Amino acid sequence: MLLSPETHFTTPDARGFSHVDTWVFDLDNTLYPSDARVWPQVDERITLYVMGLYGLDGLSARALQKYFYHRYGTTLKALMVEDGIDPHAFLDFAHDIDHSTILLDEALGTAIEQLPGRKLILTNGSRRHAERVADKLGILDHFEDVFDIAAADFVPKPERITYERFLDRHGVDPRRAALFEDIARNLVVPHDLGMATVLVVPPTPDPFREQFEQEAVKEPHIDHITSDLAAFLRSCVLPVAREPEA
Template structure:
C-alpha cells in the first residue's frame, strides 16, 4: 500500500489546509486503527441480524449481507427497502459491541485538540456508537457534534444529498473544510464540493474488510493519503497552520 518508510502521500496538485476552519472526520476505521477490533464486531452483529431476520445460516446470511452492501451502500439501507425494518432497532443491535478493545489515543487526542476551528464527526453509523467509540478513544470532548445516519435521513455516504444535508445542518463552507475518511469512493462528492480530502488507510491489510475499502487509491479526488492519522495531523496539518 505504501513504499517502505512512507506514512503520508500528498498529490502534486493537492488542496492544502491553510484556509480550513472546519475539520470533519468519519468514525469507523478512520478515528481508530484496525487493532481496536471495532468494525469486525459490528460486521458480525449485522450478519447475525440478517440471519435472524431471514432464518438463514451464517454463510448464506453473510453472502446476502454483502450483496446488500454492494447494491445499497449499507445493509441498513437495504433492509429498510427490502424488509421495512426499524432502523433504530437495527442500529442498536449492530452497535451492541464490546468496547474494551478500544484504548485511549493520547497522540490523536492532542492533535485533534490543537486543530484550529470546528471539529465534527460524519458517520454512517449511529450517534450513540460514535459517542461510545470516541469516548473510549478519549477524543469525544474535542468534537462539536456528530452527524449520524439518522441525521442523514438514513441515506448513507457516498450519496451527494448526505453531504449537502450535513453542510447545511452545520453551516459548513466546503471550501474551508477538510474531510478525513477511510473509503476512497466516499471522498468523490466532498472533493467535488470543494473540501480538502484525506484518505486514511490501515498500516497493514485488514482481513476483516474488503480490498476496495482499504486501498490507497491515488485519484484526483484524493488530496492526501495517510496510514497514521495522528502523525499526519501533527506533521502535515498543524505546522502548515502555524506557519
C-alpha cells in the same frame, strides 16, 4: 491506480490546510486503528441480524449481507428498502459491541485538540456508537457534534444529498473544510464540493475488510493519503493550519 500504503502521500495538486476552519472526520476505521477490533464486531452483529431476520445460516446470511452492501451501499439501507425494518432497532443491535478493545489514543487526542476551528464527526453509523467509541479513544470532548445516519435521514455516504444535509445542518463552507475518511469513494462528492480530502488507510491489510475499502488509491478526488492519522495531523496538518492567512 494503487500504491502500497505509505505513512503519508500528497498529490502534486493537493488542496492544503491553511484555509481550513472546519475539520470533519469519519468514525469507523478512520478514528481508530484496525487492532481496536471495533468494525469486525459490528460486521458480525450485522450478519447475526440478517440471520435472524431471514432465518439463514451464517454463510448464507454473510453472502446476502455483502450483496446488500454492494448494491445499496449499506446493509441498513438495503433492509429498509427490501423489508422496511426499524433502522433504530437495527443500529442498536449492530452497535451492541464490546468497547474494552478500544484504547485511549493520547497522540490523536492532542492532535485533534490543537486543530484550529471546528471539529465534527460525519458517520454512516449511529450517534450513540460514535460517541461511545470517541469517548473510549479520549477524543469525544474535542468534537462539536456528530452527524449520524439518522441525521442524514438514513441515506448513507457517498450519496451527495448526505453531504449537502451535513453542510447545511452545521453551516459549513465546504471550501474551508477538510474531510478525513477511510473509503476512497466517499471522498468523490466532498472533493467536488470543494473540501480538502484525506484518505486514511491501514498500515497493513485488514483481513476483516474488503480490499477496495482499504486501498491507497491515487485519484484526482484524493488530496492526501495517510496510514497514521495522528502523525499526519501532527506533521502535515498542524504546522500549515497554524500559519496566518495572507
